[in-house]
Amino acid sequence: MTIQWYPGHMAKTKRKIQEDLKLIDVVIELLDARIPISSKNPEIDSLIKGKPKVILLNKSDMSDPRSNELWGHYYDENKQDYIYTNSITGKGIKELITAIEKKMAHVIERDLKKGRINRQIKCMILGIPNVGKSTLINTMAGRASAKTGNLPGVTRSNQWIKVSQRILLLDTPGILWPKFEDPIVGLKLAWIGSIKETIYDREDAALKLISFLRESYEHCLIERYNIDINPSDEDIDIYEKIAQKRGFIQKGGNIDYSRTAEMLLDELKKTKIGKISFENP
Ligand SMILES: Nc1nc2c(ncn2[C@@H]2O[C@H](COP(=O)(O)OP(=O)(O)OP(=O)(O)O)[C@@H](O)[C@H]2O)c(=O)[nH]1
Ligand SMILES: [Mg+2]
Incomplete structure (x- = not known):
């Protein structure tokens, strides 16, 4: 994406x-x-x-x-x-x-x-x-x-x-530029709330957020969502663990990925996951 x-x-x-x-x-x-x-x-x-x-x-x-x-x-x-x-x-x-x-x-x-x-x-x-x-x-x-x-x-x-x-x-109104050379730039701008929410895939942005947090702020994920993270876990496994902890399960027992994504991106926006920086010198 x-x-x-x-x-x-x-x-x-x-x-x-x-x-x-x-x-x-x-x-x-x-x-x-x-x-x-x-x-x-x-x-x-x-x-x-x-x-x-x-x-x-x-x-x-x-x-x-x-x-x-x-x-x-x-x-x-x-x-x-x-x-x-x-x-x-x-x-x-x-x-x-x-x-x-x-x-x-x-x-x-x-x-x-x-x-x-x-x-x-x-x-x-x-x-x-x-x-x-x-x-x-x-x-x-x-x-x-x-x-x-x-x-x-x-x-x-x-x-x-x-x-x-x-x-x-x-x-002045906020301005972006016509093309982000590196796709990660668009993703980071989406995470911090500078991209209109309806124009990108929220579930994909949430999955990639988990991947980033796991790498740089694993303790925040563990503490906020009260989950275990094993080295063998795929990012999607962590996504599902978070959904289960929050009870975001649809009728029939399927994970509600969309609701989980909205919750994760919203909690990031409200600093509930922690004080997070996405770039260091
Ligand atoms: N925590 C925190 N929130 C801020 C800060 N500055 C702005 N906000 C919040 O960020 C949101 C956006 O603020 P605005 O001032 O509307 O942003 P803007 O740059 O004028 O946005 P556009 O007009 O859309 O370009 C609001 O909910 C503000 O309350 C800050 O320094 N810290
Ligand atoms: Mg403004």
């Missing part, structure tokens, strides 16, 4: 972003801390044509703290700026504002020399669907100005929101 999701509204958003770019001082790119590589839209850097950019690793409360640490070391070694954020609680917002002001320091200084004070800073928020863009704006503004929801594709058009006397933010 290969997952691709590039509906027309994303291509349209890309054009709108290019149009609005001339108004923008700083771009804020949100990545998902659970998949810092696969959540990076490879088209964004060429799209923003050298505008100053701040990178946020959002949903850092949902990712594995050990992976956060590893990525921190990696970025430090590579002299890359990054800020861990939680759009809901506001963690990292202070650092974000400092970073924006730092990027703007030379412009503000130039303005001051011309006697122009209190210049507004205009930032555009970019990122994949469901990464927390609108939530970040609402938290910064201290009010629910932008529509949010735990599904990809909630924001449908660009919207300006004033978050302080100094800062105006432009919320």
Whole structure:
């Protein structure tokens, strides 16, 4: 199964972003801390044509703290700026504002020399669907100005929101790119909730999730679902053990694979399986 999701509204958003770019001082790119590589839209850097950019690793409360640490070391070694954020609680917002002001320091200084004070800073928020863009704006503004929801594709058009006397933010709809070179990218994006749920095979995504978890977070599977895992078990055996533990059995005694998949993907989304990261440096 290969997952691709590039509906027309994303291509349209890309054009709108290019149009609005001339108004923008700083771009804020949100990545998902659970998949810092696969959540990076490879088209964004060429799209923003050298505008100053701040990178946020959002949903850092949902990712594995050990992976956060590893990525921190990696970025430090590579002299890359990054800020861990939680759009809901506001963690990292202070650092974000400092970073924006730092990027703007030379412009503000130039303005001051011309006697122009209190210049507004205009930032555009970019990122994949469901990464927390609108939530970040609402938290910064201290009010629910932008529509949010735990599904990809909630924001449908660009919207300006004033978050302080100094800062105006432009919320944008999440965008993906036309083709994921590596099929695992589409799968990871599906796991974290950035792909529309009705366009891919949920049972296949759940089976592959079990395979990943078994490899990297076996203890989470064992503890959450109260199952034994034997080296000789196939991934499907584990899937069936989980279904049995939850009583997801249809009339006639067959396993309800679909219900099991929905439960697994939902529990992943709600961090019930644990704080899981799918990529390490
Ligand atoms: N745990 C956690 N949840 C978050 C965080 N940021 C956002 N969320 C949740 O993630 C979901 C998506 O948030 P949105 O702000 O609507 O995401 P978006 O990037 O605007 O999504 P689109 O408009 O579809 O592109 C919501 O249910 C938020 O409550 C975070 O840092 N941590
Ligand atoms: Mg949004």
